[in-house]
Amino acid sequence: MTPFLKQAGQDSRLWLTAGLAVGLLFAGMAATSYQLLYRNGENEQRLQSLEGGLQDTERLLALLDERREGGGSLEAVLASLARLAAAEPPLAPAQRGLAAAVARLQGAPDTGMVDMAGLVLERTIRTEMRRLRAEERHQERVSLSLGLAGMGAGGSLLLAGLFSARWRERQQARGAQHKGAELRAICKATPAGLALLDGECRLREINPGFAALAGQPEARLVGRHLAEAMPLLGGLLLPMLRGALARGEGLPGQEVQVMAPGGRSQHYFIAAEPVLGGGAEARLSLVVMDISDKAAIESWRKELVAELNHRVKNTLSTVQSLAAQTMRGAGQDPNRFAADFSARLGALSRSHELLASVGWSKATLDGAIEAALAPWKAVWLATGQLVMHGPSGVVVRPAQAQAMVIAISELASNASRHGALAHDGRVTLTWRATPNGVIHFSWHEHGKLRLREAPAQRGFGLRFLERGLAHDLGQGARAELRFEQAGLQYDVSFRAGGVQPSTFTLQKGAA
Incomplete structure (x- = not known):
């Protein structure tokens, strides 16, 4: 697998992990919000209805204790309890028993059966209210646990993704450092002269081979103009290198000859390539080899x-x-x-x-x-x-x-x-x-x-x-x-x- 495809695969896995983590976070938050906002609100309405049922039952019993006619009031209370029983099926038996007891009370002075039925309905309502509150607490615990689990999983995945990305960045940085060290070792070991020139043909970086050709220490050559570092060869190469920089093209490998003092002929092999992707500043890599012995x-x-x-x-x-x-x-x-x-x-x-x-x-x-x-x-x-x-x-x-x-x-x-x-x-x-x-x-x-x-x-x-x-x-x-x-x-x-x-x-x- 090529480095490009490998990098693309790693990036895809990182984005997939991050998406899954965010999804789990949102799922946990949604579950918690649903329980707190919707289910709890629904239960609260049912509890209010049951509380109203208790009040209606107590009002009904109070009306019967006073021995008042108030038929209209009894009918309204019984209708309200019927609606409650229809909404809450567990109350239906007790509500029907109370309604039957009230019906048999017509013309009878004894209200004991009605009181008994009313107490049964009250207990039933209170039992249902306790059940609803217990169910509400249980659902809150379950929803909160699921929400926290989702948010925890999402957070863990997100942290794992972040740590993985950080680890990969460090690995890439170490790999880049290793590659750079290898390249520097190769440049130092090669007998050919290697130099990096800027747009003005000044030496930005050189290897020991180039310093040996110039006959000067590396520290004295960096930053100097090529014509100053190698007067004989630099004067010949400058027009060619400037033309290559202007065109943004390389200089094909070729042999050049210069005359050294005393009439001795020096032969060099030179080649140059532009440095691409290195920023706005133009750079040119230069290779110089002394092939005088080969020519001889x-x-x-x-x-x-x-x-x-x-x-x-x-x-x-x-x-x-x-x-x-x-x-x-x-x-x-x-x-x-x-x-x-x-x-x-x-x-x-x-x-x-x-x-x-x-x-x-x-x-x-x-x-x-x-x-x-x-x-x-x-x-x-x-x-x-x-x-x-x-x-x-x-x-x-x-x-x-x-x-x-x-x-x-x-x-x-x-x-x-x-x-x-x-x-x-x-x-x-x-x-x-x-x-x-x-x-x-x-x-x-x-x-x-x-x-x-x-x-x-x-x-x-x-x-x-x-x-x-x-x-x-x-x-x-x-x-x-x-x-x-x-x-x-x-x-x-x-x-x-x-x-x-x-x-x-x-x-x-x-x-």
Whole structure:
């Protein structure tokens, strides 16, 4: 049941109780008034008639005692007694006996029978009068009791109705206080800024969230103009809020932007609604939320998507270049192409895993070396074929890390198939960083097979080591590849964080 219908039902019961109480009060008063005014008056008339009957009987007996003729007077008295007996049936037997005794008295000197009949009639009249007075007293008691009971019941119902109405008012007041406390708790707990504005856009009530947005205590803000409390946002909102007040309409939720000192952009979500039923004074509720962080995240998301698109294009371009150059180096041998292309895709994949683990921000050179040598490192270190030495934590750019992973993978693959590690030799891998930020990397092979001269045909790996790596490491980078009798010698120097090329240049290495 809705609160409105529940309230209507309670009001109906209250009015029904009040009507019943008033009805009972009036019924009791009417019963008492009827007994006092009508029934008592009727009995009084009967008593007066009976009193007259007594007087007529005594007058009749007095006339007979004096032995007067007075026939006319006797007849008038007897007629009066007859009328009384007709009105009061209990008197009829005694009245008829008296009339008969008077009739037999004609010409007889003895009046004893008449006196006896007259005394009987008098007793009968007096008995009837006592009965009427007793009945009158009984009816008065009954009517008074009924009247008092009716008035008592009506008064009780009326008092019960009044107490019920008072109790309900108190319950409603407590309920309103509870709802108000709940609403105040919600307003205080909500992180959004809430404010109640008057017709002049002055702050009448605010919550802690609004005070936090304004950067001032609540006590200092109440009563101040919105433009004073929040100068940047207030100046933008005032025309919009005044228009909403003039129209008596709300302000739909929308995002607004203001420029803070220093050129920083602040984003807010605002909404307003008029307060209806609050009196003649116009009021407006205002909601303000600082969504600058959300806007920054959205901007970052767009940048991330754009960067992801750029990296996906570069990756696809790199894979395309790897496939094309590996195909060129493999000649017509599909097995060699599959092995070389799979190994190079694995190196590219490990470089992506490395960069993803650091959020595509700043990788380390030792991390790139670990990723590049992952397929061989454990065995070579265990057999002593690989010696590594260099500091940890040397930071390089993502593109530099990716290029180093591919280059070291090419060196390791070549050494395991054609170089020192294929002929029981060993590899010494060292790196260091100078105080001026230049990184020196060396890959030196020492094998039993003596190299006489550089290979006449250069495939993808050699071309990337000689030209592509230096380009991808940035401006000022140098890469030197030497084929000495002791084994292949490869030295690289570059500046960490140098100027990054626009794209990865494996394709250029194929030229």
